Amino acid sequence: MKDTPRKATLHWAMVLQMSLGALAFAWSAHSLLEAEFPTLLALGLSTLLVMGFGRFSLRLPGSQICLSLSEPLVFSVMLWGGPGPAALLAGLDGFLASTRHARARHLRLANGSVMTLSVLAGGAALEYLSPGSLRQQIPVEHMIAPVFAAALTSYVVNILIYMVVNALHKGFETLRQTQALFSWTILSNFASASAALLIWAVYTQYGALALALGVPATVIVYMLFWSVVERSDSQQKHHDELKLLHTSMMEAFALAIDSRDHEARGHARRVQAYAEALGSFVAQHARDFSIGYALDDAWCESLSTSALLHDVGKLSVPDQLLQRTDDLSPAERDRLREHATLGAAIIGRIPFPHPIAAAVRHHHENWDGSGYPEQLRGEAISLEARIVGLADQLDHVHQSHGSDSAPSVENLVAFVARYSGTRFDPKLAELYCAHAEEIEEIVSQRGDLRDERSRRWETSQDTETLRGLGEAQREAGVLYGLARELGTTLDVQESCALVVERLLDLLPATSCAIYLADSKRQILVPHHAKGPLRGILSERSFAPGEGITGWTFEVGDAALNADPRVDLGWDAEQESAPTRCQLAVPIRDDEGTLGVITFYAPQANVFENDHLRILDSAIPQAAHALRNAALYESTRRTSMTDSLTGLPNSRYLYAQLEKEVARATRRAMPLVVVVMDLDGFKPINDTWGHQAGDEVLAKVAKMFQDTFRQGDIVCRYAGDEFVALLPETSPEEARTVVERVQHHIQETAIEVPSGNERAMISVGCSAGLSCFPLDGSTLEELIHRADKEMYRDKALRHEELEIEGRR
Numbered sequence: 094m095k096d097t098p099r100k101a102t103l104h105w106a107m108v109l110q111m112s113l114g115a116l117a118f119a120w121s122a123h124s125l126l127e128a129e130f131p132t133l134l135a136l137g138l139s140t141l142l143v144m145g146f147g148r149f150s151l152r153l154p155g156s157q158i159c160l161s162l163s164e165p166l167v168f169s170v171m172l173w174g175g176p177g178p179a180a181l182l183a184g185l186d187g188f189l190a191s192t193r194h195a196r197a198r199h200l201r202l203a204n205g206s207v208m209t210l211s212v213l214a215g216g217a218a219l220e221y222l223s224p225g226s227l228r229q230q231i232p233v234e235h236m237i238a239p240v241f242a243a244a245l246t247s248y249v250v251n252i253l254i255y256m257v258v259n260a261l262h263k264g265f266e267t268l269r270q271t272q273a274l275f276s277w278t279i280l281s282n283f284a285s286a287s288a289a290l291l292i293w294a295v296y297t298q299y300g301a302l303a304l305a306l307g308v309p310a311t312v313i314v315y316m317l318f319w320s321v322v323e324r325s326d327s328q329q330k331h332h333d334e335l336k337l338l339h340t341s342m343m344e345a346f347a348l349a350i351d352s353r354d355h356e357a358r359g360h361a362r363r364v365q366a367y368a369e370a371l372g373s374f375v376a377q378h379a380r381d382f383s384i385g386y387a388l389d390d391a392w393c394e395s396l397s398t399s400a401l402l403h404d405v406g407k408l409s410v411p412d413q414l415l416q417r418t419d420d421l422s423p424a425e426r427d428r429l430r431e432h433a434t435l436g437a438a439i440i441g442r443i444p445f446p447h448p449i450a451a452a453v454r455h456h457h458e459n460w461d462g463s464g465y466p467e468q469l470r471g472e473a474i475s476l477e478a479r480i481v482g483l484a485d486q487l488d489h490v491h492q493s494h495g496s497d498s499a500p501s502v503e504n505l506v507a508f509v510a511r512y513s514g515t516r517f518d519p520k521l522a523e524l525y526c527a528h529a530e531e532i533e534e535i536v537s538q539r540g541d542l543r544d545e546r547s548r549r550w551e552t553s554q555d556t557e558t559l560r561g562l563g564e565a566q567r568e569a570g571v572l573y574g575l576a577r578e579l580g581t582t583l584d585v586q587e588s589c590a591l592v593v594e595r596l597l598d599l600l601p602a603t604s605c606a607i608y609l610a611d612s613k614r615q616i617l618v619p620h621h622a623k624g625p626l627r628g629i630l631s632e633r634s635f636a637p638g639e640g641i642t643g644w645t646f647e648v649g650d651a652a653l654n655a656d657p658r659v660d661l662g663w664d665a666e667q668e669s670a671p672t673r674c675q676l677a678v679p680i681r682d683d684e685g686t687l688g689v690i691t692f693y694a695p696q697a698n699v700f701e702n703d704h705l706r707i708l709d710s711a712i713p714q715a716a717h718a719l720r721n722a723a724l725y726e727s728t729r730r731t732s733m734t735d736s737l738t739g740l741p742n743s744r745y746l747y748a749q750l751e752k753e754v755a756r757a758t759r760r761a762m763p764l765v766v767v768v769m770d771l772d773g774f775k776p777i778n779d780t781w782g783h784q785a786g787d788e789v790l791a792k793v794a795k796m797f798q799d800t801f802r803q804g805d806i807v808c809r810y811a812g813d814e815f816v817a818l819l820p821e822t823s824p825e826e827a828r829t830v831v832e833r834v835q836h837h838i839q840e841t842a843i844e845v846p847s848g849n850e851r852a853m854i855s856v857g858c859s860a861g862l863s864c865f866p867l868d869g870s871t872l873e874e875l876i877h878r879a880d881k882e883m884y885r886d887k888a889l890r891h892e893e894l895e896i897e898g899r900r
Contacts, residue, residue: 111202117209118184120177167212168289171243172236176216184209207254215247236290244286360488361401363536367484368400369393370535371521374528375480381520384476399452400481406436406453430465433457452477456485461515479518483509483525486516502529575711579718583725585609589621592690592715597623599707601699602676602692606630608642609680609688609719617646617688626672626693629664635689645677645689651705652677654698660691673697678708682716687723690715735809737787738794746808746816750872753806753820757865764865765827767817768879769797769834772857772890774813777845781852785845789856792843800834816876824864831860859887 163186171179184205222239376388386392410432437454455469455478462470464482474482490508494500500508506526513522525532575595582588589607597605604624608617615636622630635643640660641652657675676692690712694700733745741749750766757764771793778786790813797807797815806818819827835858842853861882863869868878 111206113206113210115206117180117213118206120213164285165288165292168240168244168286169292171212171216171219172240172289175220176213179216180209180213183212207251210254211247211251214250215243215245218246219243240286240290241283244283360492361404363488363491364403364481364484365397365400366536367487367532368480369397370532371480371484371525372396373535374524374532375476375521378524381524382476383472395449396452396477396480399449399456399477400484402436402440402449403453403456403481403485404432404436405439406432406434410435430457434466449477451475452481454478456481458482459516460518463515474518479521483517483521486512502533505529505533575714579714582718583722585719585722585726586620588715588718588722590623592711592719593621593623596690596692596708596711600676600692600704601696602694604630604672604693605691606633607680607688607690608635608646609723610637610646610686617642620688624693626661626664629661630691633660635660641675641677642689642691645679645691646686649679649681649686651679651708653702653705654700657693661693671695674699676700676704678705678712680712680716680719682713682720684720687716687719738791738809740794740797740815741806741808743808743810743816746806746810746818747872749806749808750818750875753818754865754870754872757820760821762821763823763867765819765822765824766863766865766875766879767819767827767831767860768810768863768876768883769815769817769831769858769860770883770887771813772859772887774856777854777856781845781854788845789843789854793838793856793858796838796841797834800837802830805830816879824862824867827862827864831862834858835860857890859883859890861886 163182167179167183167186170182186208219239219242222242224235224239372388372393375382376393379388410429433454433456437450440453441450452475454466455464455474458464458467458469458474458478459482460471460474460479462468487505487509490500490505506529509517509522509525509529513519575591578591578595579588582591589609593605593607602624604622604626606622606626607620609620610617617635617637619631619633635646637643637647641655641657642660645652653676655675655677657672660675661672672693672695674694674697676694678690679686680688680690690708692700733741733748735742753764756762771789774786774789777789790809794807794809794815797817801807801817802819804820806820808816808818810816819830822830838858839855842855844851844853846852861879861884863875863878863882865875869875
């Protein structure tokens with residue numbers, strides 16, 4: 094309703110304009126009654142030319158100035174016949190020209206009336222300023238000023254009418270825009286007036302024949318000039334294409350940056366909007382910043398590009414750092430801060446028309462010198478970097494409020510004022526605070542700060558591009574992290590857990606298990622499982638060729654979207670986690686197949702070839718790590734196992750005793766060390782040979798394993814000496830266990846080879862105990878104390894045997 098008075102005013106203004114135009118057209122037509130035949134002939138020929146060729150125009154290269162072929166004819170008729178015939182021709186030309194662009198009839202009449210009024214006013218000025226009658230032979234030099242005065246008058250009347258009408262239509266704030274739009278028209282009027290003056294001079298000096306002879310030359314010049322214009326247009330088009338390519342490249346950079354951080358999507362464009370708004374106000378107050386260069390349109394464009402690309406260095410920062418929400422370590426913080434230097438290095442290689450690398454490098458510098466990467470202070474930081482830094486911080490304030498709310502202008506002003514002189518340039522901060530509402534309005538017009546532009550991408554082709562870039566980055570990050578973590582462990586179980594954890598992040602599966610073949614390759618044993626099916630998968634083993642998993646191991650091919658019921662039976666139909674799809678892939682390297690990794694999903698046919706591609710990248714490094722871990726464990730087991738008895742050796746004893754002492758200390762529980770030595774073992778070697786002695790040692794070791802409790806650790810220490818560790822056992826309990834072991838060994842006959850026959854012999858076992866922490870706190874002390882007790886026990890047992898022998 095507020096626009097109703099203005100619309101009514103516009104309506105009556107156009108009615109008045111067209112009425113005046115109609116009166117002017119009628120007066121001009123009436124003036125033809127007194128016109129002479131040459132004037133009528135000139136008007137008739139000009140009318141035909143306007144109707145036939147008036148639509149053609151010639152644009153001057155590199156400008157908006159267009160020379161219409163009808164305009165020189167209008168001014169020529171004005172010179173021959175005065176304002177009346179010229180106004181008629183101009184009105185007709187305006188009406189015909191508008192029929193090609195304006196569909197509304199009232200707009201055609203309005204354009205025709207404007208041309209009639211403006212040319213009639215110009216003709217009146219020409220007639221008033223001419224030194225004599227226009228039909229007399231007047232020297233050309235005397236007509237220059239009147240003709241250009243006519244052109245100026247026509248321009249002024251034309252633009253005034255359009256400005257008034259446009260202001261009533263769109264508001265008075267458009268007056269400046271309308272004036273800028275028509276600023277080139279006066280040059281076009283002067284060019285047309287000059288052409289008409291030249292035609293009139295040739296005709297008056299040399300006659301109609303000379304004018305006719307000049308037509309071919311004019312056509313040739315016109316064609317040559319037009320070729321120059323076309324070449325210029327082609328170059329301009331090429332320039333525009335390069336500019337579009339430049340803009341598209343910048344947009345691609347911004348898209349790539351956004352793909353790294355989904356939470357801050359659109360950050361680069363919002364910072365660009367802030368920087369452009371701040372830059373416009375800085376340009377208006379350039380004298381306050383003591384800058385030695387012009388803050389013109391080129392500078393504004395370079396500032397905009399700097400803001401758009403300020404975070405381009407994050408393309409080289411690992412995803413693990415960009416997506417961390419917890420506190421970073423000093424080393425990680427330094428690595429993240431490298432993005433400013435890396436971004437400047439990337440941008441520095443691109444030949445931008447204006448240098449922007451400094452703004453990218455220094456946008457994290459603070460006014461007080463506390464920023465990075467160079468701790469610059471004050472005006473040592475470039476103006477562009479200061480503006481981009483403030484824009485970056487303003488958008489971070491918006492992001493900190495989340496997507497459901499936006500900070501008020503008062504909060505933003507308070508934030509900038511708080512850090513004025515520390516983070517921000519005081520003059521720049523003062524400028525923002527003074528124009529905060531205007532700046533926020535400008536930025537909001539570029540898109541909702543809560544990522545409206547990103548929401549628009551959700552319905553555009555950019556969504557798939559962003560998603561693809563993001564998935565590729567995440568995939569690369571996960572695979573890189575897997576390779577790095579596998580290189581830090583030589584434990585098979587831990588390696589299997591890492592592989593399962595990481596690959597479940599990349600595949601649409603809910604459960605996963607790794608099966609490795611045993612040393613004899615007779616069965617596939619589960620080593621790690623995760624997900625709702627963990628319990629079922631951990632208990633399931635497969636023979637080669639059995640089920641999907643066994644078939645995958647035996648054949649060496651992946652099974653894509655297989656039926657999980659083949660492996661799991663009716664367990665796949667459990668209500669808590671129904672399973673409809675299985676993917677099984679062999680774990681193999683150049684040396685062969687180690688096992689199978691299987692994935693299970695609740696949806697059918699969910700696995701794709703792209704998932705196989707991911708596994709093709711991950712499985713070889715996983716297989717290499719698992720093979721190395723298995724080899725290490727095997728070597729470690731061999732190095733810590735006695736080959737004769739199968740018991741752990743002294744190396745294992747020392748390592749395990751250290752752990753048990755630490756655990757006993759932590760739990761405040763006793764630890765008993767038992768040193769045992771076989772009685773009468775040397776005569777066995779002397780009588781029946783070392784082969785018999787070895788068989789005795791092996792069988793005694795088996796008796797130790799059968800007699801000691803589960804959890805006790807028995808090791809072969811050296812020769813016929815053995816050591817046992819009894820965790821969380823008191824000395825009294827330990828003596829009971831040791832006596833049972835001694836009695837079992839003494840009462841058991843051992844069969845050994847004796848030539849071609851076998852003999853039955855028996856051995857005894859002497860033992861000594863020490864207890865941590867009562868008898869010592871180190872391994873040496875405990876072994877020494879237990880060894881003394883063992884020799885005391887051996888002596889007592891020897892005396893008892895002698896006494897029994899004498900009896």
